Structures are given as structure tokens and as C-alpha cells.
Amino acid sequence: MHFPIKVTNRLRGFSTVAKKPSKRAVKSFYEIPGPRGPLGLGNLYQYIPGIGRYSFDELHRSGEDKYRQYGSIVRETMVPGQDIVWLYEPDDVATVLDDRTPGMYPSRRSHTALEKYRKDRPNVYRTAGLLPTNGSEWWKIRSELQKGLSSPQNVRNFLPATDKITKEFITRLRSQTEAGKSFLVEDFMPLISRLNLELICLLAFDVRLDSFSEEQMEPHSLSSRLMESAEITNSCILPTDQGFQLWRYFETPPYRRLRKAQEFMEKTAVELVSQKLLYFNEDQQRLASGEHGSKSLMEEYLRNPNLELNDIIGMASDLLLAGVHTTSYTTAFALYHLALNGATAQERLYREAKTILPDPKEIRIGAAVLGSEASYCRAVLKETLRLNPISIGVGRILNRDHVLSGYQVPRGTVIVTQNMISCRQEAYFRDPHRFIPERWMRETKEPAHPHLVLPFGHGMRSCIARRLAEQSMLVLLLRLIRSFEIEWEGSVPMDVKTKLINQPDQPIRLRMKARTS
Secondary structure, three states: OOOOOOOOOHHHOOOOOOOOOOOOOOEOHHHOOOOOOHHHOOOHHHHOOOOOOOOHHHHHHHHHHHHHHHOOEEEEEEEOOEEEEEEOOHHHHHHHHOOOOOOOOOEOOOOHHHHHHHHOOOOOOOOOOOOOOOHHHHHHHHHHHOHHHHOHHHHHOOHHHHHHHHHHHHHHHHOOOOOOOEEEEOOOHHHHHHHHHHHHHHHHHOOOOOOOOOOOOOOOOHHHHHHHHHHHHHHHHHHHHOOOOHHHOOOOHHHHHHHHHHHHHHHHHHHHHHHHHHHHHOOHHHHHHOOOOOOOHHHHHHHOOOOOHHHHHHHHHHHHHHOOHHHHHHHHHHHHHHHHOHHHHHHHHHHHHHHHOOOOOOOOOOHHHHHHHOHHHHHHHHHHHHHOOOOOOOEEEOOOOEEEOOEEEOOOOEEEEOHHHHOOOOOOOOOOOOOOHHHHOHHHOOOOOOOOOOOOOOHHHOOOOHHHHHHHHHHHHHHHHHHEEEEEOOOOOOOEEEEOEEEEOOOOOEEEEEOOO
């Protein structure tokens, strides 16, 4: 379903800063259209299963519905005194996300229950970590933790290990059939998740879990419980962020699930960091000199005198939480689109992969290849993230008053951008519901507002591990499509569940045929 939005002429490009209307034209915050609930008591009841029309598991549907009813800016009262302003117009998104108020840091209201859990455990955590923390406290730890991840060279150092584990994964898949023959995978998602868990543990801790071993495939194994705990935590964030937050006063069922999941992830993070610390203690000169280089992120962090052990444990927990399912879901969506577009997108990606990897058993994927020769693979990934972003949008708490779509929006207001909905509008993209990676290729690139496709967030608060995640996904897509032709065996279309991050609403059912050349 498409809804018209008034935008600038696409042939002239896009403005990245919204035009300020005259003072006479500016309307008040309370005039912003949107649902308030009966008698102004809030719209939260609409998200209660069996009662309301919406669901926290389908925020993209409620976002589209509100856009159709109210337009490009919506003020929704969840409970009295708790408003969310939803933004669909990319110029408004630019106004909010590009704000550089002196002395202020980008803030958001998210992961509030996780914040409580960690602040209740000062013996383990110094802060609540990167996800819920705001202000100068957030920047103090962010500026140190990002040093091992923001540099392109640092990320490239992890490429050989990423490629090695991915090759092992492909070899395991190929062992299930002969060249030219196919086999059916009922759900590819658990396999991708195990691969990404193996990758994050090696890159972050220099530890191999052997996630595909018979022992680790058991439901109560370390790897299985880590994946389950990460999924439980992510599924509890939205229900605990919204509404009356009764979990602040007594333990509600969602908070109890989050607490138990976090206790296991915390225990694992402490053990992994302790192992790395013990490794350094065996040779004190290793930590001081770094003469052998850093094999893992934890080694980088343990060498940093500005980071306390509590900060490192918090980051280790965050990596286990965010490092598995985020990349797994995005990869799954990419495979879905490639499988449905076998004669076009998949075939072109295969030709590119074959050029890069004429003999995939012998050749390693290098940084130069990913930077210059894998242009179509990058376009596939970006088009996937346009249609199926990691989350519905970006959250912020305004640091100062802004005029958005002609309305005065005061400082302190919670803003959530609706990039997923906007990216599916004809006003911004030709054939917006079609999977067309060519729209991102240099020779056929179409104009697009720079604040539409923001899957990893924006600015100072963007995903700290973005480069690492992109690198891992590119390597997997290249090697997988080089080795297999894939066909979609699931239902069409595949939709999403909004469990904080967007996940497929059905198993990733693929028929995989081993290529003969």
C-alpha cells in the first residue's frame, strides 16, 4: 500500500535540512495529530493482545496505519505524560539526527529495564553500558570502546579469521550433498545464528565455541543458551520500555525473563573476560607491550588504561547480546530476496562472486576485494537493509526545541523515526516494494535522501560494530552464493516481527543446490 508524501523534486535531489516555517505558521506541540486514547488516558491499550488493534511484534504495521491516518508526523500518547512523536519525513529526520547542540550528546530512551538490571549490580557493572546510557557518561565509555571497532584497519585485521570460519561453514554445508544436487534446509536461521556466535566469540574473545559440534547443538549447551538468552532479552526490551513500567516496583513477567537471560549472558561474559585476563597475567609483558598484536577486541580493551574491568565486562555482554541476531536476521532477509530473485539479483551476485573466487577452496577474501570488487554484493546488502532494516527507525530524546513538519516540538520529547515505512514509499523510491540492488550501483544509482536508509543508526550514536557486521555479512553472502544456488521454499511474502530488532516471521526454508563450477 502506498501513501503520497509531499517531497522535493527528485530530479533536483534532496535537501538534508528541513526548511523552517515562519513563526506565524508554526503550530503547537499539542496540535500534532495522533492517537491519545479514550479520554486522553493513552493508547497503550491498543497494544494489549486480544484487546487492541496493534502489537509490539508488528510495529511496522501500526506505523503504516498511523501514517495513513495522520500523515508525516504523529504524536502518540502511550500513557498520560508519556508521548512518542513518530517521524516519516526525511527532512525532519535530518533535523533531529544532525542536531549538534554544543555540549550535548545524542540521547535516547531505550533498554530501560536492562539499565535497571545493571545498576542494581554495581559489583559487576560501573555503568549501564552503551545501550541505555546517555550524556557525558555514555560518551566517556563510547569514545574508548569504539577505538577497536571504528578504524577500518582494525576491522580489516579480523577479516582473515572471519573468512576462515565462513569457509568452514560452507564446507560443512557442501558435505551434505554432491555437486549438482540439492537438499532442503527447513530453517536456515539457526545455522546463521550459530555461525555469527562463533564469529563474535572468536573476534571478541579469541575463543572457539565449536558451535556446530554435536555437543554444542544440544539445547542446553553454552552456544544454544547464549542464542536463546539474547533472543529473550531483545524480545523483552519493547514491552518493558513502554507503558507504566511496573517492573520498577516489583518483578513483572517480562522483567523476570530479561533478568534470567541477562544473568546467564553476564556469567558467560565474566568467564570469557576472566580467561583473557588470566592469559595476560601469565605474561605481564604481553599486556603492556602488545608486541604480539591484538588477537581480539578484549585484548584491545584490556590494554586501554582508560577502561575499567567493569566497562569491559559490560561491553562483552553487549557484544553477546547484539552480535548474534542482528547480523543473522539481516543475512536471512538477504537470502530470502536473493532466492526470490534467482534469475536477476542472485545470478548477478554469483557472477561477481565467481570472479572474486574462481577457486573458493584456495582463495582468501582480502580487504581490497571487499572494498572494490564486491560492489554488487554491497548493493545487495544495502537494498536488503532498505526493505528490511535492523529496526523500524532511530530513537532520540530532543536536546532542544525543534520545528518539525510545521509543529513546535519541545526539548525532552521522545522521537522515533519511521525509516522502514518511509523507505517503502513511491515518493522516495521507484518500485519501492521490489528488490532492486541496481539502484545502489554507481552506473545506475538513483537519487535517495541520505536520511532514509539508516539501518545502523546515525552519527555519534550509530552502531559501534557496524563495520565488523557489514564485513561478516559480505563474506558470507559471497561465499554462500558462490557455492550454492538457492530457492525459496517458504511462504510469500515473508513479513517481520519487531522484537526490538526486526526478525523474519517464518522459518528461512531454502532449497540449496551445490554449484558445479
